[in-house]
Structure formats: structure tokens, C-alpha cells
Amino acid sequence: MSRIVITGTGAICGAGATPAEICQNLEAGHSGVAPIEAWDATNWPCHVASTVKDYNGGKLLGDRKLLKLVRRSDVFGIYAGDQAIAQSGISAKRESLPETEAAAYADQTGCYVGSGGGAFEVNYDYFPLMVEAAGSLNTFGKELGNMVNPMWLLRSLPNNVLCHISIRHQLKGPNGCITNHTTSGLLSIIDSAWALREGDAQRVVSISHDAPIEPQTLQYLDQVGLVTQSNVLRPFDQRHDGCLLGEGAGAMVLETEASAAARGATILGEYLGGADMAEGESLFGVRPDGDGLARAIEAALHDAGLQAAEVGMVVAHGNGTPGSDASEAAALSRVFGSDMPPVTGFKWAAGHLFAAAGMLDAVVGFEAMRRRVVPGIANFEKAASGCEFINVSATAQVPRSDVVLIVSRGFAGTNAAVLLRAIDFVS
Amino acid sequence: MSARRRVAITGVGLVTPAGLDVASTWARVQSARSCAGPISIFDASGFSTRIAAEVKGFDSLPPIDDAKLLKYASRAHRFALAAADQAIADAGIRPTDADATRWACMVGAGMMTVAHEEIAAVQKSCAPNGDMEPDRLFDEPVAKDIMAFSRSLSTAGIGLLLRRYGIRGYASTVHTACASGGQAVGAAMRLIRRGVADRVLTGGFDSMISPVGLSGFCLLSAVSPDNDHPERASRPFDLTRNGFLLGEGAGFLVLEEWESAVKRGAHIYAEIAGDGNSLSSYRITDSHPSGDGPIQAMRRAIADAGASIDDIDYLNAHGTSTPMNDRSECAAVNAVFGDQAMRVGVSSTKSVMGHLIAAAGAVEAAICALSIRDSLMPPNANLQQLDPDCNVNVVRDVPRPQRLRMALSNSLGFGGSNSCLAFRHPEETAALIAAGR
Numbered sequence: 001m002s003r004i005v006i007t008g009t010g011a012i013c014g015a016g017a018t019p020a021e022i023c024q025n026l027e028a029g030h031s032g033v034a035p036i037e038a039w040d041a042t043n044w045p046c047h048v049a050s051t052v053k054d055y056n057g058g059k060l061l062g063d064r065k066l067l068k069l070v071r072r073s074d075v076f077g078i079y080a081g082d083q084a085i086a087q088s089g090i091s092a093k094r095e096s097l098p099e100t101e102a103a104a105y106a107d108q109t110g111c112y113v114g115s116g117g118g119a120f121e122v123n124y125d126y127f128p129l130m131v132e133a134a135g136s137l138n139t140f141g142k143e144l145g146n147m148v149n150p151m152w153l154l155r156s157l158p159n160n161v162l163c164h165i166s167i168r169h170q171l172k173g174p175n176g177c178i179t180n181h182t183t184s185g186l187l188s189i190i191d192s193a194w195a196l197r198e199g200d201a202q203r204v205v206s207i208s209h210d211a212p213i214e215p216q217t218l219q220y221l222d223q224v225g226l227v228t229q230s231n232v233l234r235p236f237d238q239r240h241d242g243c244l245l246g247e248g249a250g251a252m253v254l255e256t257e258a259s260a261a262a263r264g265a266t267i268l269g270e271y272l273g274g275a276d277m278a279e280g281e282s283l284f285g286v287r288p289d290g291d292g293l294a295r296a297i298e299a300a301l302h303d304a305g306l307q308a309a310e311v312g313m314v315v316a317h318g319n320g321t322p323g324s325d326a327s328e329a330a331a332l333s334r335v336f337g338s339d340m341p342p343v344t345g346f347k348w349a350a351g352h353l354f355a356a357a358g359m360l361d362a363v364v365g366f367e368a369m370r371r372r373v374v375p376g377i378a379n380f381e382k383a384a385s386g387c388e389f390i391n392v393s394a395t396a397q398v399p400r401s402d403v404v405l406i407v408s409r410g411f412a413g414t415n416a417a418v419l420l421r422a423i424d425f426v427s
Numbered sequence: 428m429s430a431r432r433r434v435a436i437t438g439v440g441l442v443t444p445a446g447l448d449v450a451s452t453w454a455r456v457q458s459a460r461s462c463a464g465p466i467s468i469f470d471a472s473g474f475s476t477r478i479a480a481e482v483k484g485f486d487s488l489p490p491i492d493d494a495k496l497l498k499y500a501s502r503a504h505r506f507a508l509a510a511a512d513q514a515i516a517d518a519g520i521r522p523t524d525a526d527a528t529r530w531a532c533m534v535g536a537g538m539m540t541v542a543h544e545e546i547a548a549v550q551k552s553c554a555p556n557g558d559m560e561p562d563r564l565f566d567e568p569v570a571k572d573i574m575a576f577s578r579s580l581s582t583a584g585i586g587l588l589l590r591r592y593g594i595r596g597y598a599s600t601v602h603t604a605c606a607s608g609g610q611a612v613g614a615a616m617r618l619i620r621r622g623v624a625d626r627v628l629t630g631g632f633d634s635m636i637s638p639v640g641l642s643g644f645c646l647l648s649a650v651s652p653d654n655d656h657p658e659r660a661s662r663p664f665d666l667t668r669n670g671f672l673l674g675e676g677a678g679f680l681v682l683e684e685w686e687s688a689v690k691r692g693a694h695i696y697a698e699i700a701g702d703g704n705s706l707s708s709y710r711i712t713d714s715h716p717s718g719d720g721p722i723q724a725m726r727r728a729i730a731d732a733g734a735s736i737d738d739i740d741y742l743n744a745h746g747t748s749t750p751m752n753d754r755s756e757c758a759a760v761n762a763v764f765g766d767q768a769m770r771v772g773v774s775s776t777k778s779v780m781g782h783l784i785a786a787a788g789a790v791e792a793a794i795c796a797l798s799i800r801d802s803l804m805p806p807n808a809n810l811q812q813l814d815p816d817c818n819v820n821v822v823r824d825v826p827r828p829q830r831l832r833m834a835l836s837n838s839l840g841f842g843g844s845n846s847c848l849a850f851r852h853p854e855e856t857a858a859l860i861a862a863g864r
Contacts, residue, residue: 039561040561040562041561043562043565044561044562050833069711106708107705107723110706112705115602118580118583119540119541119579119580120541120579123541123546124554124559124637126546126550126639126642127550127554127557127558127559128557130546130547130550130551130554130557131550131554131555131556131557135547135551136473137469137470137471137472137473137638138470138472138473139473140473141471141472141473141474141477141637141638141642141645142473143473143476144473144474144475144642144645144646145475145645145646148642148644148646150647151646151647152642152643152646153643153644153646153647153841154647154711154712154841155644156536157539157604157711157841157842158538158581158602158842159602159603159604159841159842159844160842162603162706162842162843162844163711163841163842163843163844166706166708166843167708167710167843170708171706171708172705172706172707172708172723173704173705173706174704174705174727175603175704175705175706175844176601176603176610176614176704176844177601177602177603177842177844178599178601179536179581179582179600179601180581180582180585180598180599180600180601181580181581181582181600181601183598184601187599189613194621198617200619200704200727209477215559215561215564216549216564216570219564219565219570219571220570220573220575220576220579223571223572223573223576224573224576260571274596275623276596276597276598276599277528277595277596277597277598278532278588278589278594278595278596278597278598279595280522280527280589280590280592280593280594281590281593282590283499283577283583283586283590284577284589292595295528297597305552369487408547408721410582411580411582411586412582412585412586412589412590412598413586413589414582414585414589414598
């Protein structure tokens with residue numbers, strides 16, 4: 001099996017607008033968490049989030065007309081995808097080819113996207129119509145065309161990023177849009193890698209995006225008991241008391257070694273393996289022993305042909321909820337025993353990006369590994385009970401190899417794990 | 428390298444406008460009688476389109492034997508649970524403690540996840556003037572109801588399925604609009620081929636027959652406005668077609684690694700042999716009139732199955748009955764099959780049960796499995812005058828008896844994703860295996 005290489009990455013979140021900037025902010029201990037901007041949340045138990053700073057949709061898209069057809073979450077996805085594609089040079093290469101070769105090139109370029117959709121906010125577009133209808137569906141139907149944007153459905157499609165990035169960059173190969181909530185990001189990478197392994201594509205753009213900072217989502221999460229009441233997300237720390245929201249996107253270009261070599265692309269690293277495992281027990285909860293996550297990591301190691309001792313750093317899910325943190329620590333202990341690599345996580349600074357979380361963690365973890373640094377969790381003070389053995393630090397550590405493990409967990413007891421190798425970018 | 432793992436379909440379950448199970452759906456599809464009618468599940472009197480193909484009599488179905496789980500299920504999730512129960516029972520196998528980690532679940536889920544009553548309740552109390560006033564959410568019961576939250580998640584459906592059957596392996600939900608079901612089933616097949624799983628529960632579920640769901644399509648003029656003749660509204664390939672007919676429901680399949688299915692003596696409907704997947708990268712709602720996009724999906728499916736165009740006897744078309752889709756799809760059929768195009772029977776079962784959106788591809792995969800089992804092509808209803816731009820061999824009005832060596836199923840989505848699945852008669856597969864292929 002030939003290697004699957006990474007030739008471009010992109011990211012945007014509350015902690016920065018490129019992988020390098022995010023990584024630098026993490027290393028400096030700068031969190032992107034600030035008072036919620038989307039609404040006046042002064043009275044809310046959790047009134048902070050990690051919001052993308054100085055948002056300008058038209059600027060991020062580089063196309064004001066497209067802004068009418070997409071939502072905030074989609075803007076992040078297209079922006080991050082553009083970054084990764086530009087760095088990799090795959091579109092520039094296609095544009096340099098004669099027509100028939102360019103068509104074949106497009107057919108061999110795929111795209112997998114992890115998307116959150118946006119469960120509540122999309123429906124708010126109907127509120128003015130519902131006021132007008134005052135409970136009468138007959139009036140609702142009659143006034144529909146006068147009060148709702150005719151493009152509403154197309155703006156609301158969960159697969160919008162897949163659609164528009166493919167039109168913009170002529171991606172016509174195998175594709176998918178994963179809407180599996182918080183594991184979507186890593187699943188989009190795993191799907192991309194398989195499309196290359198199986199020879200169905202030569203290049204794949206993998207993107208995940210989400211923008212869940214909306215009041216109804218926050219209130220529901222609070223009702224389930226997952227939201228921090230202290231307004232600080234402290235992964236694995238004894239004071240951890242819940243999660244907070246983030247937004248943004250991550251992207252990477254994966255390709256076959258031959259495809260990268262054909263245009264002399266700079267290889268940043270490679271995909272080694274990945275896996276996904278459900279627990280099949282609870283709709284919201286996780287098993288205290290972290291069984292599903294441990295099995296996902298073990299299966300990913302098997303897929304990559306690696307031993308646990310070869311993992312140089314772990315980007316944990318680390319969402320700061322006591323149940324998730326403790327079970328995640330249990331899973332890491334089961335896999336690594338006393339031979340624990342440095343462990344970190346980024347949600348303390350970037351918040352929880354839901355569908356984009358795993359992808360952001362992968363892109364930023366990969367960037368950190370290129371810099372040969374394990375950024376600390378700046379607000380970490382003392383390990384929570386059960387989390388004492390997982391090698392988390394407030395300050396930066398040094399990875400023990402060039403392999404980074406990224407894990408992601410979601411509702412429905414789902415767990416994903418991905419292993420990447422990063423080439424040292426100073427050498 | 429050892430021979431590629433093959434994948435068998437051993438269980439099928441359907442909840443559709445044509446029937447609440449496989450037998451009734453299949454009989455209705457063969458009768459070529461449309462399931463369309465006036466919308467009854469909400470007051471659609473003010474909408475430009477007031478017709479749909481609803482799942483009827485569902486509430487009289489015996490519920491699954493888990494009342495607690497049903498509280499976490501929306502209308503589409505209840506379709507999914509019922510269809511999945513049928514598929515598992517039909518396959519006669521379910522996850523055990525010993526093999527649950529080798530079972531996967533791969534579903535195509537719809538995009539509308541919040542029930543209209545819940546949207547309306549939140550609007551009434553929290554957005555009295557049309558704009559959300561977030562602090563009002565503190566006192567709104569719907570916004571504090573954890574079950575409502577659970578139902579709204581994009582993973583709500585797969586969560587219920589994982590829990591009900593104790594599936595502990597790979598789990599993923601996909602959504603590429605009308606291609607969702609096809610892509611989910613194709614991805615499920617690949618999980619077995621890759622060795623990631625040995626058995627997969629896979630399918631699609633959707634219900635967009637709701638005020639907001641229907642609104643989206645009315646605003647785009649994508650649905651047929653033939654309110655006075657609902658039974659004629661879905662007429663794929665007809666010169667006068669004017670939009671699709673909205674349906675709802677669920678289709679589920681149990682897929683198994685071929686050898687293990689044979690070994691346990693399972694009834695095998697068909698081999699799911701090929702998955703072709705492409706992007707049109709043209710417009711949001713259409714593929715190119717030349718068929719570019721769908722062409723690649725069909726060619727990839729045939730190649731992926733190790734087959735050639737000579738092997739294909741039937742195509743279950745996407746056939747939405749919209750002017751642009753049918754034209755582009757038929758252009759693709761002609762491009763792919765060339766001078767053999769007229770040999771291949773083509774029908775769109777959406778002519779009978781409407782367009783089940785995210786469920787469509789999975790339901791139509793099940794229809795292909797049944798077509799192969801019974802050696803007949805299901806008919807295309809309502810074709811009176813063939814559009815000259817839809818120059819394909821349509822199976823008109825009555826089933827066409829013929830042993831099907833291989834069948835294809837197309838699902839082409841808004842957003843440009845195209846899925847084509849290839850199915851092979853189990854005897855043909857057995858012959859290939861015997862020949863060492």
C-alpha cells in the first residue's frame with residue numbers, strides 16, 4: 001500500500017484564522033474564549049464561547065454573491081478548504097493542464113466534508129412568517145413566497161460546503177458529507193483516506209465545519225448537564241465542570257504519493273490510520289471505562305500498523321465534562337498503560353466545534369507536531385480524580401515521536417481515532 | 428493479495444407510502460398505482476403544492492417493543508426503527524456480545540430534524556415579534572425538553588439504532604440530500620469490503636412532509652403543483668412532467684460478508700457489488716444536461732463491480748420527474764450504455780411512491796434486491812408521452828419479467844453528489860466465485 005500524504009491544511013476558529021496562528025496562540029496560552037457575541041448572554045449561566053473574531057463572510061469567501069447561498073458555518077468550511085487547497089497547489093495544477101487532462105484530473109479529485117447542519121437557527125428564518133400566520137397554516141402557506149427567501153432550502157443544505165467547494169475547485173471524484181455530529185471531522189478524514197487507499201481518487205479535500213453558537217443549542221446542552229457553570233473549560237482538571245461552544249472549520253488535502261510527486265508538492269506529513277467504534281448503549285452518555293474509545297484507538301493503531309509506544313502525542317477530546325474526561329482518561333490508560341505519551345487538547349481555547357471538532361484537532365495537532373511541540377492546556381492546574389495518569393501539562397511538552405493521535409467522541413456513544421505523521425518543518 | 432471480500436444483502440425492511448412492510452410496498456410498486464394524495468398530516472391548504480405521498484396507517488402499526496426509546500424518536504426515526512426491525516428479523520441474525528464490535532451502522536438521515544409543533548412553540552413564546560429573544564428560552568418547555576433535543580440531533584436516528592441492536596462497531600450518518608440513502612448503502616458495503624466490519628445495518632430515513640419541509644421545495648418550484656390530479660403528479664420521463672412528488676419513509680438493509688452469509692445458510696437477495704460516487708460540480712440543483720456527473724457515478728459503479736455494460740439489465744433511475752433531472756439522467760444513460768442503451772430496462776419507482784429524499788436511495792436499493800429475487804423489473808407509472816430528451820427504454824405500466832443478471836440504482840442529489848449502486852444476481856456471483864474471480 002502506497003503512502004497517503006498530506007500537502008495542505010487550513011483552519012479557522014476562535015483561537016486563530018490559520019493553523020499556524022492557532023498553534024502559536026495555544027503555545028502562548030491565549031484562549032479564544034470571550035463573551036458570546038451572537039446574542040446578549042449576560043443572564044446565561046454560560047455566557048462565553050470561542051467565536052471567530054472580526055467575522056466578515058464576504059471577505060472569507062472571496063465572493064459576495066455566494067454569501068447569499070450559504071450560512072456562517074459554510075463560510076468557515078469553504079474558507080478553510082480554500083486555504084488547504086491553495087497550500088497544496090492541487091487547483092493550480094489542474095488549471096495548468098490541457099482540457100482533457102484537466103477533466104480526468106477533476107474526476108480523480110474527491111471531497112469529504114463533515115458538517116453540523118444547524119438544527120435550530122435554520123428554522124428561525126420562518127419566525128416572521130409564523131408571526132404573520134398567527135397559528136394559521138393556511139396563511140403560512142399563502143404568505144410563504146412573500147416572506148421567506150426562495151433560496152432557503154439551498155442555503156440550509158447540510159452538504160453546502162461539498163457543493164460549493166467542488167464547483168469552485170472542480171472536485172468531481174468520490175465524495176461524502178458526514179453529519180454524525182461530533183465525530184464527523186475525523187470520519188471525513190478516514191473516508192478520504194480510504195478513497196485514496198482504494199484507488200478511487202488520487203487527491204481528496206477533507207473539510208469539516210460547524211457554527212453551533214446559538215441559544216437553543218446552548219440551553220439544551222445546559223439541560224443535559226454538559227455546559228460549564230464557571231465559564232471556563234478545564235479539560236482533565238479537578239475543577240472541570242463542563243464544556244463551552246466554539247465554531248469554525250478545519251481542512252486538509254490528502255493525496256497519493258504519486259499525485260504529490262507529479263507536481264513536486266511539498267509533503268507535510270502522512271495519514272497512517274483511523275477507526276471508529278460505537279458503544280451501542282446510551283444516547284447521551286459514555287461508558288465510565290471508556291471502552292468504545294479504547295477500542296477505537298486500538299483499531300486505529302492496528303489499521304496503521306503501529307504500536308501504542310510509537311505514538312508521540314495525543315490530542316484528546318478533552319471537552320471538560322467530568323464524565324467524558326474521566327472515561328477518556330480511562331481509555332488512554334487502557335491503551336498506553338504507564339507508558340503515556342504527552343496528552344493535550346484544544347477545546348479550552350477553541351471551544352467545542354461539534355462537527356468540526358475532530359478536524360480542527362487534527363489540523364492543529366498536526367501543525368503542533370510539525371513544530372515538535374505539545375502545546376499545554378494553559379488553565380490546567382491539578383488533575384481530576386481518575387485523570388492523574390494521562391500526562392497533561394499546563395506548559396508545553398516535547399512529543400516523543402513524530403506520530404500524533406487525535407481522538408473524537410460524540411453523542412450516541414461514538415468514538416473515532418486518527419493517526420498522522422508530521423514531517424518536522426524546520427528540517 | 429487475497430480476493431476482495433464480497434457483500435451479500437440478507438435482510439430488507441421498508442416503511443414507505445406504498446406500504447408498511449416489504450410485501451405490501453413491493454406489491455403496490457408492481458401495480459404501478461401512485462400513492463399520492465392530498466396532504467393529511469398538516470393543513471397544507473395554503474401551499475402552492477398540497478399533495479404528497481404519505482406513509483399511511485403507521486400509527487396503527489404495532490410499535491417496537493421499547494416504549495422508552497420511542498419517546499426519543501421523531502416521525503422519521505420511527506420509520507427507521509420499524510424498517511430496521513424488519514430488516515434484522517428478515518436476515519435472521521443480530522449482534523451478540525461476541526460479535527457486536529464487528530457490526531457497523533451506516534445511515535442516510537434527513538435534514539429536517541425539528542418537529543413543526545416545536546418550532547411553532549419556540550416562535551410563539553420566544554420570538555413573538557419574529558426575532559428570537561434568547562432569554563425567553565429559559566421558560567419555554569420545548570427548549571428545556573431533553574427528549575426534544577435528542578430528537579433534533581443529526582445523530583438521533585443512529586443513536587436509537589445503535590442502542591436498540593447493541594451495535595458496537597463503525598457508526599456514521601451521512602447527508603447528501605437526495606443521494607444520502609445511496610451513498611450510505613454504498614459506504615456500508617465498503618466497510619465490509621475493507622474488513623472494517625463483517626455485518627452492517629444500513630439504510631435511510633426521512634420525512635419532509637411538514638410545513639417547513641414542504642416550504643423549502645415550494646419556494647424552489649421543485650415539487651409538482653398538480654393538486655387536482657395527485658395520482659398523475661409524479662410522471663418521470665413524461666413530456667409534461669413538472670416537478671417531483673414529496674414522499675417519506677425508510678428503507679433498511681442488512682449487509683453481510685458473502686462467505687459468512689453463505690456459511691450460515693442465509694437467504695441472499697443479491698450481491699451489492701459496486702458503488703460509484705461522483706460530484707457534478709455544476710449547479711446546486713442540477714447536473715449538466717450532458718449527464719456529466721451521473722455518467723461518472725454509473726461508470727464507477729460498473730467498474731467497481733468488476734462488470735461491463737453488457738452485464739446490466741435494469742436501471743432503477745433517480746427519475747424525480749423534474750424537467751432537468753430526468754433529461755440529464757437519460758443523457759447519462761445513453762452516454763454510458765451507448766448502442767446498448769435500449770437493451771437496458773429503466774424505471775423510476777418514484778412514479779409510485781414519490782421522492783423519499785434522504786431515504787430514497789436506500790429504499791430503491793431494496794427495490795433492486797427484490798427485482799433480482801423475483802426476476803422482474805418494476806414498472807414506471809404515469810408515462811403517457813415519452814419526452815424525446817428522455818430516450819431510454821422505460822418499463823411502462825406493468826412489471827417486465829426478466830431474469831436480472833445485474834441492476835443499477837441511481838441517486839442524484841441537490842448539491843451535486845451522485846450515487847450509483849450495482850447489484851448482482853446471487854447465482855451470477857456464485858458462478859464468478861466458482862470461476863475463481
